[in-house]
Amino acid sequence: MTSTLAAGVTITELAPTTRIALRLADPATVPGLSLPTEVGARSADGSRTALCLGPDEWLIEAPEADRAAVLATLAGISAPHSAVEVSDREITYALEGPAVLDLLATGCPRDLARMPVGSGARTVFDTAQVVLTRETDDRFHLTVWRSFASHVRALLDLAQRELAAGL
Template identity: 45%
Template sequence: MFQERHPLVGRNLSGAGPVSIRPIENCARFNLRVAPADLAAAAAAWGAPLPSAIGTFAAASGRIAACIGPDEWYLIAPTGDGDAIVAAFADLYAITVHSLVDIGHREVGIAVEGPEAAKALQSSIAADVAAMPVGGARRTIIDRVQIILLREAEDRFRIEVWHSFADHVWHLLAAIRREFELGL
């Protein structure tokens, strides 16, 4: 679950500017596929609410669950919760068909914050970032790279990106941040 070589260790471009970016601490990450009719049972195993509306996320008890498809959820939890989550979903197999895949080794998180965060992201994402509501979640593309984008607050976004593309996305965001810093 935990990568010993995190591609963003030691990087931090935050401060008083209009946009800041920082790596998000490692955590447990899972992809859950389950029929919507079995959502209550899956939520019980997850230990927190699972949203039913595509494009939304729910956060509770340090856990985030984003509904990114008709039967697909992207789950984020503290690293120490990973084994308990796997065990709870293993027990769920007895009563419902589902798939829980540990993707903690594959993904890393990047926070994009500040009063110009939406505009900064909009410069490299085709979807209307500004129209995304707080609590919104979507799978989208940033410069040809697939990401999961969560809008945690009016001025704060979370990007979940594959480990192998994290460096590319980081440098892209750093360049965009620099343009905002310079007022370009």
């Protein structure tokens, strides 16, 4: 579902992807996958991305068609680790437009204007934990657990209407 109002912000629910929550002490032990080591940094290898959420935590995303290949890569890790597929747990919204920072400011306490393009962070929107990635200057992806998605979407839609009305 996509919605756009006069405020110039489009909200689109994105197609499902393969998501893996990876915990690992040494990212260099993952064959064939480049993991960033700075918290908030994101690496891309074709259509696969890895976002460093903590000193030993990454969120790996890939198209559903790459699921088997990603799982095979992770199966090659010889060091102690945890790799949990969380694909069905989360929904991602693309938020795009000139007022996207204003839209996100209605529920997120972070100064997102300072977030560099290509980076990401775990944060909150209202009371729900989310992962935000900044795709371009005026485009973010907001990933939220499915159980909170309707709450977050309702708040985004309300904020979108308020921005369009100039409130």
